[in-house]
Structures are given as structure tokens and as C-alpha cells.
Amino acid sequence: MSHHIVKADTLCYSYPATDCGIHNISFSITHGESVALVGENGAGKSTLLHHLNGFLQPDSGSVSIGDYPITQKNLKAVRRSVGMVFQDPDDQLFMPTVLDDVCFGPLNLGLAPDSAKNAALHALERVGAAHLVDRPPYRLSGGEKRSVAIATVLAMSPDVLIMDEPSSNLDPRARQRLIKLLMSFKHTKIIATHDLDMAVDLCERTIVLHKGKITADGATLDIFQNDTLMNESGLIKPLRMQGCSICGQDPERAESP
Amino acid sequence: MTFLERNFLDIRNLDLMARGDSWPHRLDPRVKVLTTMIFIITVVSMDKYSISQLIPFAVFPVSLLAASGLPPGYFLKKILLVSPFALMVGLFNPLLDQTILLHIGSLGISGGWISLVSIMLRFTLTVGAALILIGITSFNGICLALEKFRVPKVFVVQLLFLYRYIFVLLDEASRMSRARSLRSLDIKGPGIKTFGSMAGNLLLRATGRAERIHLAMLCRGFDGNIHTMNSSSLYLKDILFLLGWTVVFYLLRTYNFPELIGNGVLNFT
Amino acid sequence: MHMADALISPAVGGTLWAATAGTMAYCCRKVKLEMDDRKVALMGVLGAFIFSAQMINFTIPATGSSGHLGGGMILAILLGPYAAFLVMASVLTVQALFFADGGLLALGCNIFNLAFFPCFIAYPFIYKKIVGKIPTEKRIFIASMLAAVVGLQLGALGVVIETVASGISELPFTTFLLLMQPIHLAIGIVEGLVTAAVVIFIWKARPDILRYSLEAKPLKGVMVRNVALGLLAVALVTGTALSWFASSRLDGLEWSIEGVTGSGELQEPDHGIHESLAAIQEKSAFLPDYGFKTNENEHGTAESESVTEAPAQWPAVDAGTSTAGLVGGLLTLLTAGCIGLLLRRKKTTV
Numbered sequence: 001m002s003h004h005i006v007k008a009d010t011l012c013y014s015y016p017a018t019d020c021g022i023h024n025i026s027f028s029i030t031h032g033e034s035v036a037l038v039g040e041n042g043a044g045k046s047t048l049l050h051h052l053n054g055f056l057q058p059d060s061g062s063v064s065i066g067d068y069p070i071t072q073k074n075l076k077a078v079r080r081s082v083g084m085v086f087q088d089p090d091d092q093l094f095m096p097t098v099l100d101d102v103c104f105g106p107l108n109l110g111l112a113p114d115s116a117k118n119a120a121l122h123a124l125e126r127v128g129a130a131h132l133v134d135r136p137p138y139r140l141s142g143g144e145k146r147s148v149a150i151a152t153v154l155a156m157s158p159d160v161l162i163m164d165e166p167s168s169n170l171d172p173r174a175r176q177r178l179i180k181l182l183m184s185f186k187h188t189k190i191i192a193t194h195d196l197d198m199a200v201d202l203c204e205r206t207i208v209l210h211k212g213k214i215t216a217d218g219a220t221l222d223i224f225q226n227d228t229l230m231n232e233s234g235l236i237k238p239l240r241m242q243g244c245s246i247c248g249q250d251p252e253r254a255e256s257p
Numbered sequence: 258m259t260f261l262e263r264n265f266l267d268i269r270n271l272d273l274m275a276r277g278d279s280w281p282h283r284l285d286p287r288v289k290v291l292t293t294m295i296f297i298i299t300v301v302s303m304d305k306y307s308i309s310q311l312i313p314f315a316v317f318p319v320s321l322l323a324a325s326g327l328p329p330g331y332f333l334k335k336i337l338l339v340s341p342f343a344l345m346v347g348l349f350n351p352l353l354d355q356t357i358l359l360h361i362g363s364l365g366i367s368g369g370w371i372s373l374v375s376i377m378l379r380f381t382l383t384v385g386a387a388l389i390l391i392g393i394t395s396f397n398g399i400c401l402a403l404e405k406f407r408v409p410k411v412f413v414v415q416l417l418f419l420y421r422y423i424f425v426l427l428d429e430a431s432r433m434s435r436a437r438s439l440r441s442l443d444i445k446g447p448g449i450k451t452f453g454s455m456a457g458n459l460l461l462r463a464t465g466r467a468e469r470i471h472l473a474m475l476c477r478g479f480d481g482n483i484h485t486m487n488s489s490s491l492y493l494k495d496i497l498f499l500l501g502w503t504v505v506f507y508l509l510r511t512y513n514f515p516e517l518i519g520n521g522v523l524n525f526t
Numbered sequence: 527m528h529m530a531d532a533l534i535s536p537a538v539g540g541t542l543w544a545a546t547a548g549t550m551a552y553c554c555r556k557v558k559l560e561m562d563d564r565k566v567a568l569m570g571v572l573g574a575f576i577f578s579a580q581m582i583n584f585t586i587p588a589t590g591s592s593g594h595l596g597g598g599m600i601l602a603i604l605l606g607p608y609a610a611f612l613v614m615a616s617v618l619t620v621q622a623l624f625f626a627d628g629g630l631l632a633l634g635c636n637i638f639n640l641a642f643f644p645c646f647i648a649y650p651f652i653y654k655k656i657v658g659k660i661p662t663e664k665r666i667f668i669a670s671m672l673a674a675v676v677g678l679q680l681g682a683l684g685v686v687i688e689t690v691a692s693g694i695s696e697l698p699f700t701t702f703l704l705l706m707q708p709i710h711l712a713i714g715i716v717e718g719l720v721t722a723a724v725v726i727f728i729w730k731a732r733p734d735i736l737r738y739s740l741e742a743k744p745l746k747g748v749m750v751r752n753v754a755l756g757l758l759a760v761a762l763v764t765g766t767a768l769s770w771f772a773s774s775r776l777d778g779l780e781w782s783i784e785g786v787t788g789s790g791e792l793q794e795p796d797h798g799i800h801e802s803l804a805a806i807q808e809k810s811a812f813l814p815d816y817g818f819k820t821n822e823n824e825h826g827t828a829e830s831e832s833v834t835e836a837p838a839q840w841p842a843v844d845a846g847t848s849t850a851g852l853v854g855g856l857l858t859l860l861t862a863g864c865i866g867l868l869l870r871r872k873k874t875t876v
Contacts, residue, residue: 055472076478084476090425091469094567096397096417100486108478113486136272136397138424156477261581268624297631302536305694339626343530346695353696369696376694380532384626387531391623399623409554415616418570423577423620430578446592449716452584453723456595460604460728463575464735470567481563 004028004064005188006160011051011061022047022212025061029188036199036220037192039209040234045192048209049162052190053082065160080109083158083187087165089145093137098124098148101137105156116155123155124148127181143174147181160188167195196224196238208233261434265427267335271388274327275395281325285495286398287405292317292502293390297383299506306358306371309515311378316509317502318385325393332392336384340377347376396420401489414483425466430459528636529685531629535692542688543634549642550615553608565609573613576601577620586716593713598644599674599721603653604728604735607645614641639684648677661736666725671718678714682706 007028014021022044029035037045050056051063054070062069065078086092095101102120103113111119124130127147132140140148146166153161166182167175179201182189193199199206199220206223208216210233216223223229224237236242275282281289296317303311322329354369391399397417404413433455437447447455508514531539557565576597583592597617601610615637621627628636656669686706690699697705729736 050472053476055475079476079478084473086469086473088466088469091466092473094418094421094470094474094570096400096421103486104474104479104484105477107484108480108482113484117486137421139272152477260583261578264581264625271624294630297531297629298536298539301531301534301539301631335626342528343532346530346533346689346697349701350696353698372694372696376532379694380530383531383629383631387623387630388626390630396620396623409551409558411554411557412550412612412616414566415569415573415612416619418567419573419577419613419616419620422571422574426571426574426578427581430582434582446583446585448585448587449719449723452582452595452720454727455582456579456720456724457727457731459579460572460575460600460724461731463571464568464732467564467568467571470571471564474563474567479563481561481566483566 005031005066006052006190007064008048008051009062009064011048011063012059013047013051013056014059015047020044020212021059022051022209025214027207027214027217029190032186032188033205034189034203035191036196036203036206037190037209038194038196038199038206038233038235043209043234044212045209046164047212049084049164049190049192052160052162053084054078080156081159083153083156083161085149085153085161085163085166087168089142089149090137092149092152093140093145096136097133098129098135098137098140099133101148102152102155105152109156119155119157120151123151126154127151128177141174142169143171143177146170146174146178150181158187160190161185163189163191163193165193165195166191167193167198196235197240200224200238200240208235210234259431259434259438261427261431265431268423268427270331271391272396274392275398277325277327277393279325279393280494281321281393284393284498285489285491286394286402287489287491288495288499289390289394290399290402290406292499293386295503295506296386299510300379300382300386302510303375303379305375306368308371308375308378309519310509310513311375311382313509313514314382314506316505318382318389321389321393325389327389327392332385332388335388336381339384340380343376343380347373350376401485404485405489410483413485417485422466426459426463429462433459528628529632529639529688531631533689533692533694534632534635535694536631538688538692539631539634541634542638543631546615546634546637546642549611549638549646553611556608557612560608565605569605569609569613572601572604573616576613577617580617584720593716593720595720595724596640596644596674596678596717598641599648599653599670599677599717600724602645602649603670603721603725607649610649611641611645614645635684635688639681639688643680643684644673644677647680648673652676661729663726663729666729667722670722670725671715674718674721675711675714678710678717679707682710 008025011025012021012023014023020042025048037048039045047056051058051070052065054072054075064070065082068074068077070078093101095104099117099120102123103116106116106119107113121130121133124133127150129144129147129151132144132148137145137148150161150166163182167178170178175195175198179198182191182202189202191199191203203220205218206216206220207214208223208229215233216226216229224241227237230237296314300311300314322332350373351367351369354372355367357365358368358371359366394402397420400413400416400420403416404410434447437451437455441447446452557569576595579595580597581594583594585591586593598610598614601613604610605613618628618636618640619633622630622633622636653669653673656672657665683703683706686699686702689695689697690702695702725736
């Protein structure tokens with residue numbers, strides 16, 4: 001198996017009849033790495049994510065998962081090894097009960113109902129949602145929905161976890177729990193997010209997208225401390241790296257003299 | 258509260274009730290659906306002037322209601338709320354059918370009034386039974402029962418998806434109409450044009466959501482088949498419930514118990 | 527307007543159930559054959575959309591009263607007739623269960639009235655014909671308007687026929703028809719305006735959504751023939767069932783019981799149809815007959831003295847009308863109440 005588990009090579013895609021899309025995207029992500037994908041709205045994060053799972057076919061360039069480039073033929077294998085957690089859990093939880101939903105993937109993989117159920121229960125336990133088994137998705141809180149959505153993906157035992165805005169719409173505690181949960185995963189992770197504080201917690205590496213192009217790819221803290229880069233990419237520093245406007249303690253001013 | 262919010266609350270209430278835990282709740286959905294259907298057909302098959310013979314049928318909804326611990330007032334209110342159509346059509350009966358069928362003292366009561374009362378009784382019984390069915394059976398359970406009854410999978414899946422997304426779309430729709438009414442400073446609903454673009458926007462969001470759901474399904478290996486975990490089995494109590502009630506309905510349909518009792522009482526005194 | 531269980535007879539309810547179930551099975555097969563896995567989610571969510579949009583009340587111009595969307599036509603335009611029929615049927619099912627709109631036996635009638643006509647008559651023969659291959663705003667407007675009006679007129683006609691054939695309401699055919707059609711003309715115009723508004727909105731914002739459904743080309747010559755044949759079959763079945771029903775004066779349940787035991791007497795259909803027509807025109811003539819036959823039938827099953835006395839009292843069919851019936855009815859109500867209380871008490875102590 002190759003050392004690089006996700007590899008994009010000069011990826012280009014533009015939406016029909018527009019000039020938005022992504023241009024010349026290249027990166028490679030190794031086993032166990034946790035990468036944040038940041039950028040303003042419309043920077044191309046979702047477009048990029050949709051290529052990693054074969055929803056969109058690139059105009060030119062290629063994406064490989066493990067040793068295989070994504071093609072129509074191996075789409076099923078790719079989708080098995082790449083688990084995608086959607087931004088809105090309501091889109092992901094479409095089955096009548098939590099158990100049905102978490103079983104959906106395993107059953108599609110061809111598991112027998114019993115082993116599918118076991119895989120589902122195991123995944124639910126993993127995210128601390130075992131008690132929600134029989135609930136319908138519309139009777140879950142935002143945080144619970146998110147946990148179950150992650151479980152639906154874990155149940156398929158993917159190698160790579162891709163998440164689109166996992167911390168959006170969560171109350172502070174639920175967000176904290178989510179971050180702890182994600183920290184405990186050993187999977188390769190790609191997390192598209194606006195929550196740069198979470199990126200600091202979870203990802204040692206960050207890729208910055210701006211107008212469909214990669215403007216930076218490197219250590220998370222280095223990137224977030226680079227004011228010009230952040231400004232040009234339309235981003236604002238994580239809160240904890242900004243000075244406190246109330247108590248007046250500004251880390252930068254404190255450093256500068 | 259708007260019409261929409263009221264209905265939304267209503268669905269949520271019934272959905273919550275159906276998650277209760279009592280012996281009617283625990284019965285297999287199949288026997289509940291079947292028994293309710295038999296009940297409704299039996300009630301509807303009664304003669305159009307029957308009143309007294311219809312009354313004992315109340316034993317079915319009343320005992321289910323009591324045994325399941327659901328609030329009777331809630332169901333009565335719901336039945337009253339939907340009664341206008343039956344009442345409206347039924348009200349023509351007294352005008353059109355004036356054959357005197359019954360004399361109480363010097364007062365003659367026409368067939369029309371009797372059949373109107375009969376219609377309202379049927380209405381209460383059939384609507385009550387249907388509402389109680391959903392109060393003691395989860396919608397999911399009903400869908401799985403339908404699947405077992407060989408209703409095509411396409412339709413069962415449609416019902417499940419519909420029900421799942423009613424909760425999401427009703428929420429979106431109520432947020433949208435709240436936002437509209439806050440800015441239009443009136444108590445009335447939107448005009449047709451505004452409604453058109455509200456519904457249009459809602460529809461666009463709905464199709465967008467459908468696309469994302471489809472992606473999420475593909476992502477988890479969807480190949481056109483939805484596998485449901487449908488492994489319920491019938492127990493003796495389920496069979497007994499079905500058979501017992503069927504016999505009761507048959508007896509109630511065949512013999513006019515109230516009249517028998519009434520005769521007995523009158524003869525005795 | 528929804529039919530209610532209380533207003534239909536088992537024969538009518540059963541016939542329309544059969545017609546609806548048949549159409550549903552056909553549509554399920556068609557949708558499955560299309561093999562479009564996008565449709566699973568799309569149908570579900572659009573159903574939820576119609577369900578929600580129906581609950582936004584809007585103000586009807588000039589009258590100040592409020593109306594709501596029906597939606598069958600919008601679904602047909604977006605999904606094609608087969609999928610639209612199933613979606614509409616699912617919406618009506620949920621409404622029948624949760625809001626007691628109509629009822630479970632009348633569900634067959636309601637699906638037929640509110641889904642079949644818009645999807646299989648108004649959409650293919652009116653909407654598609656007018657809009658043609660290149661839609662324009664004006665064409666969409668006229669097409670939605672006409673299709674909605676025709677769909678609702680047919681639906682209202684369905685309600686009238688089903689009600690009159692059931693014989694629970696006393697409303698004569700013509701009176702009911704004259705009452706229903708004009709009301710539904712007004713409702714249809716409003717439905718048409720709203721449908722047009724929504725469809726035009728979508729056509730302007732995302733023409734691809736409309737194009738997708740147009741490209742699906744679900745209607746071919748074969749299909750129209752199938753629908754026509756289906757309708758003919760339904761009409762035949764309904765006609766026969768109703769004439770048996772009317773001629774033997776047995777209600778559906780007894781009719782089916784006798785059908786099983788083989789003792790039912792079947793009269794010539796000609797006679798039956800004639801009689802049912804006569805019955806509609808001259809209800810006073812059929813009342814005594816009705817009573818007599820019912821009692822005759824009761825003789826067979828119930829041989830208790832009190833019931834054998836009944837024929838003498840009737841035209842007042844039975845019971846409900848006699849003092850004994852009133853006394854007994856009250857007692858039964860009381861008993862039912864007591865049973866309820868007992869069960870409840872038992873439950874709380876357990």
C-alpha cells in the first residue's frame with residue numbers, strides 16, 4: 001500500500017457555464033494525518049470534498065485513494081474506504097430510526113442483517129450514542145444528530161473520514177464533546193471548516209483554499225499566525241490567537257516590544 | 258400559533274404518544290391495522306338508520322384508549338375539529354328525507370334526522386379508531402406492517418421518506434412563514450403571488466436537500482435498494498387480539514344488543 | 527374535498543380501494559423500471575414539501591377568505607405522473623392517519639379523486655399538450671390553470687358519484703353536483719393560480735428542474751391506452767359492484783359473507799342497474815323495500831323474539847328508533863364508559 005492515502009494531482013473542475021470551481025489542486029495526505037481545509041464561503045471546499053468521494057469527476061487531473069485513482073469502476077470500493085459526514089445531519093439521517101440509519105451502509109456493503117446490526121451498535125457505542133438506537137432522527141438534538149451521523153459512517157469502517165463543517169450549529173458543550181470524540185479517532189481525517197479554533201485542536205496540518213486555488217498548505221499554527229496570508233485568503237485568526245478586546249491582553253502587542 | 262404550527266405540533270404529539278409503552282402499543286402493528294380496518298368496515302356497513310346498534314361499537318376505541326393511557330380529551334377534540342364536512346353533507350338529510358320514522362309523544366322524528374345522527378356516530382367511531390391506531394402505533398410500524406402486507410416496497414419507502422422529511426420541511430416552512438408574517442405586519446396569510454414565491458423557495462430548498470440526501474445515500478453504498486430491518490413476529494396475544502375483536506364486531510353487527518337489553522329491561526319492569 | 531368514512535358504503539369504499547391499489551401497483555412498477563435512484567429521495571422530500579406547503583394558508587384575492595394548495599398538479603409537473611401519483615397517495619395517507627382527513631376506508635376514494643385525476647388525466651391531456659416542448663410563461667400559466675380546474679372538477683365529480691352511490695347521504699345526484707361543481711370551479715381557479723405561480727417561479731429560478739421532468743418523457747402511447755383500459759375496468763367493476771349492491775339490497779359485508787357461503791342470490795345486472803337508477807330517482811320507493819329485506823336477512827341470522835318483532839315496527843328499520851333501542855343504547859354507553867374507567871384504574875394501579 002502506498003504511503004499516501006489521499007492524493008490529488010493537478011485537479012481542475014469548473015461548474016458548467018460558470019468560472020467557479022477548483023484549479024490545479026495538488027496535495028497528498030498520509031496515513032493517520034488530520035488535515036483542516038479552510039477558506040471563505042465559495043472558496044471551493046465543498047467542490048473539492050465532492051471529488052474525494054467521486055461525486056464529481058474532475059475535468060482534468062486525478063484523485064487517488066490508497067493505490068487506486070478514482071474511476072467509475074472502483075467507485076464502490078472508494079466510497080467504502082472514504083466516509084463522508086455531511087454538514088446537515090438531516091441530509092444524512094434519512095432512515096426511520098437511528099438503528100436503521102446506521103445499518104444502511106453495512107447492509108449495502110452486503111453484510112447479513114445480524115452483523116450489520118452489530119457493526120451499527122458498535123459504531124453507536126463508539127460515539128456515545130448507544131442509548132439512541134430506537135429513536136427516530138427527528139427526535140434527536142443537534143449534537144446527538146451529529147454523533148449519529150458520524151456513527152453511520154464509522155459503521156462502514158472507512159479508512160478516511162471526510163467531514164464538512166462538523167461543528168456547525170452545535171452548542172458550545174456539544175462542540176467540545178465532538179472535538180474530544182474526533183481526537184480519539186485514529187482515522188485519516190480531512191475536515192472542511194470555518195471553525196479555526198477547532199482546526200487548531202484537531203489538525204496539525206491545514207490547507208487554505210482561496211478562489212478555487214490552494215494558497216497555503218502547511219502546519220496549522222504557522223498558517224494561522226501568518227497575517228498577510230490570512231487576510232489575503234479572506235480568513236480571520238482563531239479567537240484564542242487574537243488578543244482579548246475586553247481585558248486588553250493582546251498576545252501580539254505583548255510580544256512586539 | 259399558525260395553522261401550520263398547530264398541525265406540526267399535532268403530528269409531534271401523536272408521534273410521541275405512539276412511542277408510549279402499554280399493551281396496545283406493544284401489539285404487532287399488523288394486527289392493529291387489520292383490526293382497525295375490520296372495525297371501520299363493519300361500522301360503515303351498518304344500516305343507514307341504525308343508531309342504537311352503532312353505540313356498542315364504541316367499546317373498541319374506548320377500551321383501546323383506556324388501556325393505552327392516551328388522553329381521551331385530545332382525541333375528542335381532534336374528532337370535533339374535523340367533523341364539519343360530514344356534518345355539512347349530513348345536514349341535508351333532514352331536509353331531504355322527511356318520512357316520519359319515530360314518534361316521541363306527539364313529536365315526529367323524520368328519517369333524515371335519524372340518518373344524520375347515524376352519520377355523526379359513524380364519523381366519531383371511524384375517525385376515532387383511525388386516530389387511536391396512530392396513537393398506539395408508530396408510523397414506522399404501520400409502514401413495516403404495510404410491507405408485510407405486500408404493499409410494493411417503492412410505496413413503503415416513499416411513506417418512510419415522506420414521514421422523515423415532514424419534520425424537516427414543516428420546520429423550514431414554519432420558519433419561512435413566520436419570517437413573512439413578521440415583516441408584513443398583518444394577521445392574514447400571504448397573497449397568491451407571495452405564496453407562489455414562498456412555496457417556490459421552499460421547493461427549491463427541498464430539491465436541493467433531495468440532491469444532498471441522494472449524495473449521502475450514494476456515499477454509503479446505495480444501489481437503488483433500501484434494506485429495512487423488518488423482523489417482527491406475531492405472538493399469540495396478537496392473534497388473540499385480532500380474532501377476539503373480529504368476533505366481537507361480528508356479534509355487534511349481527512345482534513342489536515342495546516335493543517335486546519332495552520327490551521329485557523322494559524319487559525322486566 | 528375529502529370523502530369521509532361516515533359517508534361511504536363498504537362497496538364503494540372497497541371498489542375505489544381496489545382501483546387505487548391497482549393504479550399504485552402499476553405506478554410502483556413503472557417507477558422501479560425507471561431505475562432512477564435519485565427519485566427515492568426526491569419523491570420523499572417533495573411529498574414533505576407538498577405536505578408543508580398545503581399548510582401555509584394564503585389569502586384569496588377579492589374574497590378575503592383563505593385557501594391552501596392541493597399540489598397534485600405540481601407533483602405531476604415535477605415528477606411525471608407515476609411518481610406523482612405515489613407521492614400524492616403517500617401525502618393523503620399520512621393526512622388520513624394524523625389529521626383524520628377522510629378516513630382509512632375512504633382513503634381509496636380520496637387518493638383516486640385527488641391524485642388519479644390530476645396525474646393521469648389533467649397532466650398528460652391538458653398540461654403537457656398546452657405547454658408543449660418549449661415552455662413559455664404564458665403557456666405554463668394557461669396550462670396550469672386549465673389542468674388544475676379540470677383536475678378538481680373531475681375530483682369533485684368523483685366525490686359526488688361516490689357519495690350518491692353509497693346512499694348514506696340523502697343528497698340527490700343533481701343537487702349535489704350543482705352544489706359541488708361550482709364550488710370546485712372556484713377552488714380550481716385558485717389552485718391553478720397558485721400552481722402557475724410556483725411552476726413559473728421554478729421555471730425562472732431553476733429551469734433545469736422542469737426540464738428534467740420533461741425529458742423523462744414518461745407518457746407514451748401505450749401508457750395512455752393502459753390508463754384508458756384501467757379506467758374502463760374500474761368503471762365496469764364499480765358499475766357491477768354497485769348494481770349488485772343496489773339490487774340485492776345487501777350491504778357489502780353481508781354481500782361478501784353470502785358470497786363466501788355461496789347463498790347469495792345474484793340478479794341480472796340489467797335489472798340491477800335499472801334498479802339502482804330508479805333508486806336514485808325515487809328514494810321513497812326504495813326505503814320500505816330496504817327495510818323489509820334487511821329484516822328478512824336478520825331473520826336468518828338472529829332468531830331472537832325481540833328482533834322478529836321488529837318488522838312490524840319498521841319502516842323504522844330497527845332499533846335506533848324504538849324506545850327499547852334508546853334505553854338499551856344509553857345502557858350500553860354507560861357500560862362502555864365503565865369499562866373504560868375500570869381499564870384505566872387497573873392500569874394506574876399496576
